[in-house]
Amino acid sequence: MGKLLDKVVxxxxxxGGIGGGMAKAMVKEGAVVAIVDVNKETGEEMLKELQTHSPKSMFIQANLMDHGNLYKIVNTVVEKYGRLDVLVNNAHASKQVPLENTTQADLDLSVGTGFYPTFYLMQAALPHLKESKGNIINFASGAGLAGHETQGAYAAAKEAIRGLSRVAANEWGRFGINVNIISPIAYSPGVEAWSKAQPEYYEAVKNKIPLGRFGDVEKDIGRVAVFLASxxxxxxxxxxxxxxxxxIMLH
Structure with a gap:
């Protein structure tokens, strides 16, 4: 307990999903967490759960595709808590479409919810992370690393985030800022729905995972996020x- 005591995240x-799992893992280690989500109802429900461990945590409702919101998010958090220690860019939406049918709107959705918010929030957070010698955690995907079919828009945005993260790690290391990337597989609500809709395909995918299961959003993904934030x-x-x-075993 206490690996992230009083750190602002x-x-x-x-x-919900992986983001909610990380939030729960972090507040149990003493962090004050500001969760950002477009969904007001689920955001408020998650906040109630987080506040049982971290009463100071907060929820900010925001559409990340509106770039005007991004600096406001960081400013709101810093004004309330006086600091920022960790930025986790987890949000991302996309559609699964074969490349030949992928439209500009499909690309805009993936880049607009994933890459651009990651980029602008990193810029907005930089002055504050310099002060705290803080951490940035971004998200990649096996869809980009392995080139999964129908995931062109998603994979492109995720690999762009990986490239951006490496540049930031090189440029911002001099400030004591760490920038790392998690590439997860987890049993999220979306995967749960898929497992019920296509149980045979789900089992086939699960059986290809060497450890034989999908990760738990809090215990597996969340604990790695705690480590990277600590x-x-x-x-x-x-x-x-x-x-x-x-x-996927990188080499």
Whole structure:
């Protein structure tokens, strides 16, 4: 307990799924977490759960595709808490479409909810992370690393985030800022729905995971996020951490 005592954390897409799992893992380690999500109802529900461990935590409703919101998010958090220690860029939406049918709107959705918010929130957070010698955690995907079919728009945005993260790790290391990437496989609400709709396909995918299961959003993905947000990871930067049960082994 206490690896993140009094650290102030922003998590986008924090109302549920992997974002919610990270938020729960972090507040249990003493963090004050600001979850950002477009969904007001689920955001408020998650906040109630977080506040049982961290009464000072907060929920900010925001549409990340409106770039005007992004600096406001960081400013709101810093004005309330006086500091920012960790930025977690988790939110991302996309459509699964074969490349030949992918439209500009499909690309705009993926880049607009994933890459652009990651970029602008990193810029907005930089002055504050310089002060705290803080951490940035961004998100990649096996869809980009392996080139999964029908995931062109999503994979492109995720790989752009990986490239951006490596540049930031090189440029901002001099300020004591660590920038790392998690590439997860987790049993999120979306995967749960898929497992019920296509149980045979779900089992086939699960059986290809060397550890034989999908990750838990809090215990598996959240704990890795806690590590990357803590002093324990202070000599790690620019890395993609495959939190996927061994599905993709980088070399």
């Amino acid at each position: 922003i998590i986008t897409g924090g109302a 002093e324990d990871s202070q000599y790690i930067t620019g890395q993609t951490i495959m939190t996927d049960g061994g599905s």
